[in-house]
Amino acid sequence: MQTAEIHRRWLDFFEKRGHTVVPSASLVSDDPSLMFTVAGMVPFVPYLSGMVPAPYPRATSVQKCIRTNDIEEVGKTPRHGTFFQMCGNFSFGDYFKADAIRFAWELLTTSEADGGLGFEAKDLWVTVYEEDEEAIALWREHSTLPDERIQRLGKDTNYWSTGQPGPAGPCSEIFFDMGPEHGIDGGPATDDDRYVEIWNLVFMQYQVADVKSKTDFTILGELPKKNIDTGMGLERVAFIKQGVANMYEIDQVRPVLDRAAAVAGKMYGADHADDVRLRIIADHVRSGLMLISDGVTPSNEGRGYILRRLLRRVVLQMRLMGVMGASFAELFPVSRDAMQGAYPVVAQDFDHISKVAYAEEKTFLRTLASGIQILQTAVAAATDAHTAVAGDTAFLLHDTHGFPIELTLEIAADAGVSVDEQVFVSLMQEQRDRAKADAKAKKGQRADLSVYKELRGLGETVFTGYTELTHESRVLGIVVDGVPAQEAHEGQIAEIVLAETSLWAEAGGQDSDQGLIVGDGFEAEVLDVQKAVPGLIVHTVKVLVGTVAVDARAETHVDADYRRGATQAHSGTHIVHAALRQVLGEGAHQAGSYNKSGYLRLDFTHSEALSNDTKSEIEEISNLAIRANHEVVTREMPIAEAKALGAMALFGEKYGDRVRMVDIGGPWSRELCAGTHVANSAEIGLISLVSETSVGSANRRIESLVGMDAFRNFAAERAIVQQLTSGLKVPRAELITRVQDLGAQLKAAEKRVASMEAEKLAARVPELLAKAEEVGASRTVLADLGRVGSADDLRTLAMQLRERLSAEAGVVVLAGTIAGGDGPDKPVVLAATTPLAREAGVKAGDIAKLGAKVLGGGGGGKPDLAQGGGTDVSKIGEALAEIRRSLAG
Incomplete structure (x- = not known):
């Protein structure tokens, strides 16, 4: 039985029994305490808790969910997935335990021919809360289960609560027995993988308080309205009904696994490590597809970080199987085809989804390339010193460059060195602790929604x-x-x-x-x-x-002035969006916005920076639309009617059955929007694009000033131009040429000064050579040159001195002070060694590190030439003295 068919049968069964069919909510949860929709009941929490009156007495849904707290288990167990679908039926003070148990047993055991799921009663077990005699009696009444397959368990497994004061109650779980070849006898009480939980019935009947833990709380009494919240795992039922070993092999996931195997030249089932990798790929590609379809884009924080992590784990797993180049173009279309039967939106929006995914893959492949260079340097140093790659280096690669620890371990192992994993794990834990503390602090700042x-x-x-x-x-x-x-x-x-x-x-x-x-x-x-x-x-x-x-x-x-400015900015956002699509094509979707009086910000899907000409064209089209004085019309209507009229539903936004449609110039700009707007486009006044930047691998951001704020911006720029033309004594038309000429003259002057400084330094070669002394086994030049133009000047001089000492064991150590611009001056140290010095064990990199340490900074480089720097100019003499002592020893 295909997954989409199980989906259909579920909704059909409960609709026939008086349940309102509720479409899946977005993966992006409305609950401010949740990053994602993590369970089927999340969209119904306001009704289950009594926070908001339920619009229907009973409901059913198949809800999209994302959980990543067990991400490390994905691919290793039969049923851990980051994206999953939860079938649920809910009662808001309507029916209770008897009907919930009866419905569950009927749907599970009714034959496939009669519209049920066709499970055999002999394969099913149930667990109940040990004190819930009512539920035990109802299972005996409505099922054919023998008493030994109705097991009593404690609060830790069969009692549900939010972990906060509020509604709670016992639950009853239904398990499928995979058979004796999969584990031990004894039922779900054994906690053996042989018994797969497929459905949980929560009987929300009590009000609890003084919650100390999952099992330690006070029951205040029964709720005035008892609720039912159930959840059946669609993927779990699918892998059982399809006769496959795990959720990664069902019809909505397996095609991606097979395609990944083909791209990597692997055979699924031949190698355990590769099998785990292929399952991770199949799961994460599907999760990425669904997250992007709900408006999430990769970023370094929040939901975007989770998406970025999922996509990058796919790249990593492909790389670990030998695929070094891009593979998303092979994998994502396969996932689209597998999921579009249940979620047509993934096909409708695939142009956007694929651009986001492919751009993120391209970015990460570049990150991997730069990370590998850093790691190779660390591996070479570890090899020379016969030590492990430092744990803080591994953490830096992971935290700053997004370089996975698995790849660090593999590359290091290939080179014959280990990685100090203990330090890496310690640093990771410190980071998690900080994140938890921050989350706890933020949570503490929010009022209890109750x-x-x-x-x-x-x-x-x-x-x-x-x-x-x-x-x-x-x-x-x-x-x-x-x-x-x-x-x-x-x-x-x-x-x-x-x-x-x-x-x-x-x-x-x-x-x-x-x-x-x-x-x-x-x-x-x-x-x-x-x-x-x-x-x-x-x-x-x-x-x-x-x-x-x-x-x-x-x-x-x-505040009338503020509202006027806000409506100007909001209507301006619609106009800029329409202009963007006119210039860049329909692939440029709005991906977020913010507007307030005098200002608008619009994020949109596009992978390349806009040229100055393109930005000017968008700005001109926007202001022409303002000048055209288009009527702005708002209408309320059913969402299906609005979409039929071509209204844009903005990517990732949520809409009800009735929507508000805003037209500007008729179909030129037609969007679903609940905000406030001007009556005519001319009321916007003026739009001035002030910036266009990247906010992600496939997302750009335009910022504009609107109305009087735009006028004031133009006026300020005009004043600057007037000051320049007056100061330079040129007409406005010649201003650009005059500034360019001045820039060229300044560059030429700087070049002449640099040349003179270099010549001045080069003239000191004989003087410095004359002061060379025997230090240890080397003839050594040690000198503080005072203020120098740049580190490049020191490097050139050090190489000239080294060349003059090339026939012997020679060491050159030069220090100097570089002007810090607006900040303090910076010390720098350059070290160079001849071949005979290196044969004697003297390495420039060690010298630079030693000097830089005294200067309060860091340094390093190759054995023949290296550089270090710091923050304390006053320590230059001390640094040279320390280097002298080291060379002498």
Whole structure:
């Protein structure tokens, strides 16, 4: 049975039993405490917790999920995957244990011919919480399981909670027995891999508090509404129904594995190490495909870092199998074809997905090349010294250059040296500890979302700001320092929830409004406006005058100038996006935006920097659209109708069944957008592109000033031009030529000065040779030359001196001071050795390191020529003395 067919049967089964079919939410979770959607229940948490009233009594979904906490186990076990799909059925105070158990048994054991999954009862086991007599009785009633295959387990395995005060309850897990050839008898209680968990039924029935651990908490009582949350692992059921050994061999994953094997010239099943690599590749390519399809792009932090790590692990595994070049163009189309049956969007957006993935692979291959050079130098040094490659070097390669430790170990082993893994592991742990501490600190700064539960239960906040800037409302609730309060007093920072508001809450790239909330005897400045939970707008304010109380009448006042600027910038973002696509083609998708009064920032998919001509063209098209005074029309409609009209759904954004469509110039710019906008494009005033930069391997960023801010920018540039033309006494038309001429003259003068400095230094060769002395076994020149033009001048002089000493064991050590520009002067030391000196064991690299250490810096190089530097000019004499002592010894 194909994976997509299991998917279809699940939704069909529960839809026929009164469940609303809910499409999968994005992998990018709305929950601010989660990076990704990590379980099928995540999108339903507001309903399960009672935070938000459920829009339906029962629901079902097949949810896309990403988990990377067990990434090191991927490929090694039959069922660890980073991307997986969780089939779930949910009840929000509707049915409870009896129906949940009955539905599960019916779907699993009904024959395939009758629409079920066709499991044999003899292959199934269940576990229940040891004290849940009700669940045990219901399994006996609704299934044909014998008592010995209904096993009682403790809280550590069969009791569910969030780990925080709130809803919790016992759970019942369903397992498939793979057979005696896969392990020992005894059922799931043995915790043997023979028994594969395929479904978990959570009976959310209690309110818990004083949570100390997973098994140590206080049950306060039963919830007023008992909920059902279940999850069936689609991949696990698929590999059982398809008769394969693991999830990597199912129909949605195996094609990538086979293609990777073919590219690498390997045979799956022939070598355990290669099999693990091929499974990692198949899993991570699919995960990358799905993450990019939901709008994630590679970066060095957050979600983007996780995606980058997955993609780079694919490159690494391919490299470890001998594939040194690019392979994503072979692998990603295969994953697209395997997944598009369940998720058509991966085919529709594959042009974007492939550009992002291929660009990241290209970038990492360059990173690998530079990392290998650094590692080869470290390996050579370790070989010479008969030591291991330093652990801090391995960590630097991993942390700064993205160079995987596995590749470091392999290259070092090929050269016959080891790596100090103990130090590497220690440094990695320190980094993890810092990250955990930072995450804990950030978590501690967030208010407990449960404080908004009661407020959200009063209804959804109504936004009236599309049509008015002032609105009279009522204070529904106040939160001070994360705790509900009845009042907020003068000078306090508080969060205020109103029944209605004309103040825009930050969303869709548009920053929140500025303004005031005023009432009888109080006035509060609005510092921020956010949607704390879906449907609830929270105003962070500073109370300027008086006291704000719950139930008080309150009037919201939007700062009209700020709103005007914000709408100009938001509409300007749409116009720049349309201009980008007109110039660069439809492959240029918006990949994020931010706009506020006077400023807009637009991220878009494109792999190359824009030329000056291209930027000018985009700017001109944008301003021509403003001059054309296009009408800006907003309409609400079903999402299917909007898409049929050609409206762009921005990449990675989430939309409901009804959407707001914004037209500028009709179909020229037609996007789904909930933000505030101007009435006509001429109201935007002016757009001035001020920068275009890279923000990732396949993403660029345009920043623009808008309206009066754009005008002021042009005015400031005009003033600069006027000052230059006046100071240089040239007409504006000749200004560029005059500046270029001055630059050329300055460069020529600098070249003449450098030549004179070099000649001056070269003239000192006889003098320095005359002062050469016997130090140890070498004739040695040791000299502090004072201020020099550059390290290159010292290097040239050192090589000239070495040439004059080439017939004997000669050592040249020159030090000097280089001007530090705006900062302090910097000391530098150059060392050069002749062949006979090197035969005697004197190496320039060792000399440079020794001198640099005294100078407070670092250095090194080849045995014949090396350089070091530092920060303390006053230590030059001490450094030369230390080098003299070393050479003498």
